[in-house]
Amino acid sequence: MSIRDGRSEVFGPLYRQKKLIEQMICSADETISETSNSYSAIHNNAKYSNSLDGSSSKPSWKVLIYDDIGRDIIAPLLRVAELRQLGVTLHMSLSNRRQAIPDVPAVYFVSPTADNIQKLNEDCKNQLYDSMWIHFTSSIPRVLLELLAQGCGNDSQRIMKVYDMYSSFISLEKTLFTLHMQKSYAALNQPRMSDRDIEKMMESVVTGLLSALITMKIVPIIRAQKGGPSEMVARMLSDRIRELAVGRNSVFSDALSTPNTERPLLLLLDRNIDLSVMLHHTWTYQALGHDVLQLHLNRITLPKTISDGFRNAKSYDLDSNDEFWAVNAGRPFPQVAEAVESALADYKKDVDAVNRQAGAVGDVLDEARLEAADHASSEALTKAVMQLPILRKRKQTIDMHTNIATAMLDCIKDRGLDGFFQLEDQLMSASSRANVDKNAVLALLKDQRGTPHDRMRLALIYYLSATSATANEVLSECRNALKLSGCEDLR
The missing domain is CATH 3.90.830.10 (Sec1/Munc18 (SM) protein, domain 3a)
Structure with a gap:
């Protein structure tokens, strides 16, 4: 998703998320006397986001443990050299077999799942590290929090603090982030997909968007296309914001004081609004x-x-x-x-x-x-x-x-991507569509240059650009041309 804001250098997702992750890693630099065993009380990233410009003391040595989701969030933000500057001597996957390092604190950055809770409990019982600073990518449900507390037993004093980071998104640029949901469009348009699976996917979208809003400390005006997944996401997101906006320690406390005239617009659209863009061979x-x-x-x-x-x-x-x-x-x-x-x-x-x-x-x-x-x-x-x-x-x-x-x-x-790009560009433009030579399109579909996917993408754009009167004819011609080039089933 792209952010359009003149203040994006400082208030955008990349800057704020990077600062939060840096401060997360430095959480283990706190002395034992300044902390308490508080796995039963969740802290949120408001503690960090309220001190983004604060300077920290010299970092102590520590290890960083993450799952696949945590790794992907950190990867675009911090390089190995930057991790070392923050005191990280070793970074490892939670799923890997790890040896004990008794005198070193461990910072965990993992998603709140039952499997991860089990692994955290095992680390605690096996006393792999001197102390454990646990950070969840999104809010941990109460039932999993209780499972964490029960599983640690008498070793729970090793868990210094537990945080809800609300960081379930990946910042790629100053004004661009992604929810990193693989093949989500295909899944949502799968006729055999159950309502429960659709709801789970919608929940993942809402969790990611909510994390981005909390990190950027904004409460947007939400607008969505009616009658599709985007409307479902908009309603669920609005409800979640209202839930979190209640209370003295709200994660949106600063954002709620912003006048409506300064609130940003969050526009949610279904991808079906323009399928050709997904298929187009771009030139940038x-x-x-x-x-x-x-x-x-x-x-x-x-x-x-x-x-x-x-x-x-x-x-x-x-x-x-x-x-x-x-x-x-x-x-x-x-x-x-x-x-x-x-x-x-x-x-x-x-x-x-x-x-x-x-x-x-x-x-x-x-x-x-x-x-x-x-x-x-x-x-x-x-x-x-x-x-x-x-x-x-x-x-x-x-x-x-x-x-x-x-x-x-x-x-x-x-x-031969230049040929695909030029023809597709003409087909997608209302002013030049009528001037496209059908024989040129069919010739390129029959050509062996390019991959089968390249030819299929051109065929689909050609079909989507056809009028209702010519759609069946175009579909038949494209099928014949694709068969001649050996392109039939690309599922």
């Missing part, structure tokens, strides 16, 4: 990363290639600190290729300038000016050395995006 840098490469949680993996006789694959992390990515992610691919060349040219100019600066006084031979020249040379060298780490970082970024763009270009050529 970030979208191509998802489409032709493996871009997952801000990590992009390039296809395996033959290099120096060895088969290898490269992965890169993309984040908000990457200025090139921030500027060019939404630009058309040809412009990105030009931007890479321009960035490389600027880098070479700056390197030449530093080299000239460092050696500008190297040929001075006049004894009367020798002392001044030595001083100038020393200053120039010092300045040049200070610029080297910045230039090295720029070169790494340029090399990374050069490799990514090259891999994308290879995929575009191999699959």
